[in-house]
Amino acid sequence: MTDSPTPEGGAAPLHDPAPPSGRRPGRPVSKRSTSGFGRYLCKHIGGAAVSLLLVLFSSFFIFRLIAGDPIDQLTKERPVSPEERAALRAELGLDRPMWQQFWDYITGTLTMDLGDSFQYRRPIFDLIVERLPATILLSGTGMVLAVLLGFWIGTRSGWRQGSRFDRAHVGTGLLLYSAPTFWLGMIVILVFARYLGIFPVNGMRSPNTPPDLWSQAVDIGHHLVLPVLTYTAVVYAGYLMIMRSSILDEIGNDYLTTARAKGLRDDEVRDRHAVPNALLPTVTLVFLAIGGVVNGSIVTETVFSWPGLGSLFVQAIFYPDRPVLQALFVLFSASTIIAVLAAEILYWFIDPRIRKS
Amino acid sequence: MLTARDLRVEFGLPGGRTARAVDGVDLDVAPGEIVALAGESGCGKTTLARTLLGLEPATGGRIAFGGTPLGRSGKALKAYRRQVQLVLQDPSGALNPRHTVYEAVAEGLRIHGITDDEPGRVADALARAGLRPPERFFLAYPHELSGGQRQRVVIAGALVLEPSILIADEPVASLDASVRGEILSLLLRLKEDAGLGALVITHDLGLAWSIADRIAIMYLGRIVEQGPVEQVLTAPRHPYTRALVSVLPDSPVPEPIVLAGELPDASRIPGGCRFRPRCQEVASGSALPVLGRCEGEDPGVLGPDGGSHEAACHLVHARMAA
Numbered sequence: 165m166t167d168s169p170t171p172e173g174g175a176a177p178l179h180d181p182a183p184p185s186g187r188r189p190g191r192p193v194s195k196r197s198t199s200g201f202g203r204y205l206c207k208h209i210g211g212a213a214v215s216l217l218l219v220l221f222s223s224f225f226i227f228r229l230i231a232g233d234p235i236d237q238l239t240k241e242r243p244v245s246p247e248e249r250a251a252l253r254a255e256l257g258l259d260r261p262m263w264q265q266f267w268d269y270i271t272g273t274l275t276m277d278l279g280d281s282f283q284y285r286r287p288i289f290d291l292i293v294e295r296l297p298a299t300i301l302l303s304g305t306g307m308v309l310a311v312l313l314g315f316w317i318g319t320r321s322g323w324r325q326g327s328r329f330d331r332a333h334v335g336t337g338l339l340l341y342s343a344p345t346f347w348l349g350m351i352v353i354l355v356f357a358r359y360l361g362i363f364p365v366n367g368m369r370s371p372n373t374p375p376d377l378w379s380q381a382v383d384i385g386h387h388l389v390l391p392v393l394t395y396t397a398v399v400y401a402g403y404l405m406i407m408r409s410s411i412l413d414e415i416g417n418d419y420l421t422t423a424r425a426k427g428l429r430d431d432e433v434r435d436r437h438a439v440p441n442a443l444l445p446t447v448t449l450v451f452l453a454i455g456g457v458v459n460g461s462i463v464t465e466t467v468f469s470w471p472g473l474g475s476l477f478v479q480a481i482f483y484p485d486r487p488v489l490q491a492l493f494v495l496f497s498a499s500t501i502i503a504v505l506a507a508e509i510l511y512w513f514i515d516p517r518i519r520k521s
Numbered sequence: 522m523l524t525a526r527d528l529r530v531e532f533g534l535p536g537g538r539t540a541r542a543v544d545g546v547d548l549d550v551a552p553g554e555i556v557a558l559a560g561e562s563g564c565g566k567t568t569l570a571r572t573l574l575g576l577e578p579a580t581g582g583r584i585a586f587g588g589t590p591l592g593r594s595g596k597a598l599k600a601y602r603r604q605v606q607l608v609l610q611d612p613s614g615a616l617n618p619r620h621t622v623y624e625a626v627a628e629g630l631r632i633h634g635i636t637d638d639e640p641g642r643v644a645d646a647l648a649r650a651g652l653r654p655p656e657r658f659f660l661a662y663p664h665e666l667s668g669g670q671r672q673r674v675v676i677a678g679a680l681v682l683e684p685s686i687l688i689a690d691e692p693v694a695s696l697d698a699s700v701r702g703e704i705l706s707l708l709l710r711l712k713e714d715a716g717l718g719a720l721v722i723t724h725d726l727g728l729a730w731s732i733a734d735r736i737a738i739m740y741l742g743r744i745v746e747q748g749p750v751e752q753v754l755t756a757p758r759h760p761y762t763r764a765l766v767s768v769l770p771d772s773p774v775p776e777p778i779v780l781a782g783e784l785p786d787a788s789r790i791p792g793g794c795r796f797r798p799r800c801q802e803v804a805s806g807s808a809l810p811v812l813g814r815c816e817g818e819d820p821g822v823l824g825p826d827g828g829s830h831e832a833a834c835h836l837v838h839a840r841m842a843a
């Protein structure tokens with residue numbers, strides 16, 4: 165803007181104040197400041213750390229309040245003498261003062277020593293490590309499918325709002341979304357396992373599968389189909405609706421018109437301009453989903469007796485296995501908090517507008 | 522040259538009615554001239570512009586560029602879009618917020634498969650749009666620029682394809698008063714130096730006066746008066762144009778004319794002369810000799826403007842004939 169002459173020629177010029185004589189030179193383009201990123205990072209890491217501490221503290225107290233006296237639970241099937249009760253209490257470390265139990269819990273959790281399960285009398289850490297792969301397999305597969313399916317349909321639904329495609333998919337999605345998982349799982353089992361008999365009813369492996377890798381993988385895959393189907397069916401509509409409304413937010417924007425006027429085809433305008441921008445607000449959601457893979461689908465795992473963390477959690481509730489509940493609660497919450505933190509950090513790099521402030 | 526003949530655009534409305542947003546328009550825009558299209562809000566200016574760009578299907582009439590009719594096929598449309606480019610009102614919305622200036626300007630080149638010397642072409646377009654030195658803007662994002670700079674990026678994105686015609690829909694309406702003049706003078710300079718033609722849409726007659734060679738006044742989907750801009754604005758003929766001009770400073774029309782009523786809905790265009798319900802000549806009785814025709818006869822579509830000053834009005838025709 166250095167050399168524009170004022171428009172000449174007119175008895176009725178409309179621009180009221182004449183352009184200032186010392187015109188603003190092209191403003192230097194701001195560089196990405198590293199200190200800005202440092203501050204942004206600190207702020208969000210600090211927030212996440214506070215949330216983690218709160219989860220850590222509250223987990224200790226919540227389950228102590230709601231689970232009752234574990235000695236009663238552990239001895240409810242048989243008569244026990246006070247001496248036996250005291251011995252059990254000492255064995256489980258419950259005779260020590262509360263502050264000491266608290267201290268052990270905090271230092272233990274921070275060093276990955278999560279204590280022993282009441283129910284299995286084994287280190288909780290080992291239980292989690294054993295069951296984590298099953299959970300990640302089920303809900304990881306289901307999550308990826310649900311996100312891809314939901315985003316794919318949601319994009320096309322929003323782009324053609326009110327079309328037959330849109331109405332059919334929103335209807336189906338919401339129907340499945342509102343169906344109780346338990347009920348849907350039962351129907352899936354009835355139809356595909358009991359009636360058609362093409363998939364196993366529950367569990368993750370059949371007992372007499374040959375031990376070689378290929379047979380094992382096929383067997384697990386076979387068991388995986390129905391739980392993944394159920395899980396995906398229930399959650400994909402959430403991603404569909406979010407993506408659809410995100411696309412609808414972009415649709416009125418002029419930059420799509422600009423792109424079209426430059427010669428892009430409709431589907432290119434959608435995929436190159438609308439979709440990347442519509443994905444931006446869904447990043448948090450996707451990271452929440454990734455964080456949620458750890459806690460999986462508690463109901464799906466239960467319906468299909470899938471040997472993952474979700475069914476471990478349900479067993480622990482019924483027992484009640486307080487240390488397990490305590491540890492899983494911290495694990496589930498921490499994975500979510502860290503996933504959200506990762507999303508916030510990612511936003512810095514993918515959304516140039518954040519760097520402005 | 523961009524030509525439109527008897528162009529019509531209708532929208533189906535709920536309830537079975539149709540809005541005739543563009544209702545018979547003949548228009549020519551040649552390289553090296555700026556044509557202003559003026560009229561009040563809702564008269565169909567944007568719809569006309571979108572249709573000329575092939576963004577809205579015409580329901581009637583023809584559009585051609587250099588004699589070749591605007592086809593609906595992807596290939597023909599793409600070739601057409603290299604020649605006729607768009608500049609929108611609000612540069613904040615017209616740029617993808619997550620694309621850098623370079624990406625925004627280079628996009629047109631990529632779409633049309635122009636691969637040689639991309640950085641050079643982008644830099645050249647930015648410089649022609651007044652962003653110098655251009656390299657300094659390559660990696661900027663739209664939010665880091667001022668409104669005027671953004672509009673220059675939009676213009677550069679259009680210029681990079683070396684089009685013959687720009688269609689600019691209220692190109693300065695959303696800018697600060699201080700940068701409006703700069704953007705307008707940029708358009709003038711592009712016309713003079715590069716022979717670019719432009720259709721500039723505005724509801725600001727002062728703006729039309731300062732940049733346009735010719736002007737077309739639009740009312741309810743039709744062009745009701747057209748001609749060289751000095752003639753139309755210093756000696757307006759159509760009662761509607763006279764009313765618009767009457768409120769300008771130093772107006773040739775002695776008394777300000779306030780039009781009765783609102784612009785009618787495009788789905789309820791009055792029969793006869795579409796301006797009759799609001800026409801001050803009818804209200805004052807001056808149009809009495811032609812009133813029958815005002816009520817019963819459409820003054821018709823003005824033919825392509827061959828540089829002459831014309832108005833679609835029975836009273837004007839009668840007076841000229843007399």
Ligand SMILES: Nc1ncnc2c1ncn2[C@@H]1O[C@H](COP(=O)(O)OP(=O)(O)OP(=O)(O)O)[C@@H](O)[C@H]1O
Nearest residue numbers: 532540542561562563564565566567568569724787
């Ligand atoms: N997609 C559409 N569907 C139905 N009616 C429409 C559509 N687009 C425009 N219209 C109608 O067509 C008429 C002309 O609208 P248009 O936007 O072209 O006016 P305009 O002259 O550009 O107004 P403004 O100065 O406010 O921008 C209006 O009555 C409007 O309601």
Ligand code: SF4
Nearest residue numbers: 794797800815834835
């Ligand atoms: S034709 Fe009649 S009603 Fe229409 S503008 Fe002229 S005088 Fe007015």
Ligand SMILES: [Mg+2]
Nearest residue numbers: 566567568690
């Ligand atoms: Mg408009």
